[in-house]
Amino acid sequence: MILANIVLNTFSRGGPIMWPLLLVAIVAIVTVLERIFWWSMIRLRRQQSKVSEVYSLLKNGRIEEAAKLARASKDPVMKMIWWGLNHHETSLQNALQVAAGFELKQAGRGLAVLDTIVTLGPLLGLLGTVTGIMNAFHFVGNEELAAVKVSGGIAEALIATATGLALAIFALIPYNYFGRKLANLQFDLETAATNVELLLQSRGREIRLGPPTARYAEAASPER
Template sequence: MANIVVDTFVKGGPVMWPILVTSLTAASVVAERAIWWIGTGAKRESKRLEQVYAALEQGDLEKASRQARDTKDPVLQVVWHGLNHHHTSLQNALQVSAGVQIESAGRFLGVLDTIITLAPLLGLLGTVTGIMEAFRFVGSEDLQAIKVSGGVAEALIATSAGLAIAIFTLIPYNYFSSRVAKLTFEIQTAATNVEVLLEAGKKNREANRNTNSIPAHEAALSHSS
């Protein structure tokens, strides 16, 4: 079996070497991204995020910040960064942290995108060189069918290899891109919720202060009378 693979690789011509490099690169990136997403999925803490929302709604900013601290959940990390810098610019802090998390989630996707385009082009290059090799013997006195068929085989092997790598890479690329889009939406939703709940919490605190100050004021009036 190994001999067949090596023999096919050699028959594909010199263009098979860059095709091999692209295939190894694609496999490495897919493996790295799969491990990253599995690890990220295990770090998600949706219940903890709900607790942060509840604390913000109650106006307890310190409790909310404490709940979001020391976590590896990317969404909670964005929330904590925003709460930790709310005194300067909450929105900017959320945007900066969100950008870092999204960039980390989309790491190496550009490499996969390049391979999806590059691999078929390398296969096409192999097709051209293979056909050129076959036509090199056409019209010559020592025309041999085996030499012509060798050039055709080179063209077909290179083309099929390039297309196979592109197909292999396209499926995980689309999957990882969808995961990045989903995480981006979750981070944006969390950031919006933090801004809305933080404002609501401020209003709740003000309302509670006003409610607590009314009885004291009335008691002072009744005492003076």
């Protein structure tokens, strides 16, 4: 209860700029929590052993079995392989690129929001600093109100600045973390795509498994 009163008191002393800062903070928290949940689900779905099994099947020319095994998986790498093996409108390379692009788009969701917050937080804090100092100087010269109002304006400026910087720091850490996770997933997708192409080229085979049963977006996990 005491802590809540301190927070509310500090918030009210931060001035009007605290409201947009609060909105930005809510967006940041929701985005970070959503990304944590998404990456946790991806970690549970990764099936490196099955990816190796698909490579083995492709190496032995058992393409239909490899496609069937990949189709049943929710691993983003396996789903990319499945789409590549079941393409019919374009080349294998293009089909793999389309599927990898879809997965990377899902993985990169929210990074632009966090990147914006890293920049926007300090700017809003700076705006609060300016308005707080302006309020402080507005009462300079009035001996009755000067001491209280000037100190209140300075407090408003400092609170807004600190809040904006705290928001930027809060968003920067998960931004870099999720960016690294995205880079790792991109590397895994590119590596898998290259391996599939090399294995099929080494067999000198064309992929003709018939049209896929659904578009790739529909084949993606419904939990997305």
